[in-house]
Amino acid sequence: MVKKNFIIALILVSISILILFVLYFLSYLSLQSLIPIIMGSSVATINFILAFYSIRKDIINGKLSLGNFLKLLPVRISISLSLIILSILFLDINRNKFIFSTLIFYVFYQIVEVKTLIKGEN
DSSP: OHHHHHHHHHHHHHHHHHHHHHHHHTTSSOHHHHHHHHHHHHHHHHHHHHHHHHHHHHHHHTOOOHHHHHHSHHHHHHHHHHHHHHHHHHSOOOHHHHHHHHHHHHHHHHHHHHHHHHHHHO
């Protein structure tokens, strides 16, 4: 179940990024808009991969619980926050689009994580 949710989530994100590239090539989206959105999705995807690694490891060990999942949460938040701050400080990108796209992808991934945790505990 974990692997299935992981693959479905990555396919949906890949489709959305593919749509963004199509919009860029059709000149509906500028490069200054495309890059922050792609970077924002990358930050959220890294966080998602770390979360699924934790969930999968707990399921394999037979110890899936919210407590075990929350142990990795400070590490995930620190990595995400570091990537966001470094991107905003050192890269010349549209901050609003970057933060908004990170938020949108993060919320999507959180929904998938919660769904996986609920089904994994049952």
